[in-house]
Amino acid sequence: MNKHKSQLGILHTFREGEDELHTNPVSKEQSLIECEKQLVRQQQILKIMALSFHKFLGKSYRNLLQNSE
Secondary structure, X not given: OEEEEOOOOOEEEEOOXXXXXXXXXXXXXXXXXXXXXXXXXXXXXXXXXXXXXXXXXXXXXXXXXXXXX
């Protein structure tokens, strides 16, 4: 592990190869793009789950109304 001390005196440790992400703007940008893609995928999954749950609640509510009549 490499150690790096910031201007604030905070000690950071980086695994080998991580230094490039902090010093190479292209690598950092690529890393951010990958993170954004992952967040978009997670957001899509959450939307699907929310729509499925909403549909389930609608069916349950209709069943309750039919059973109470």
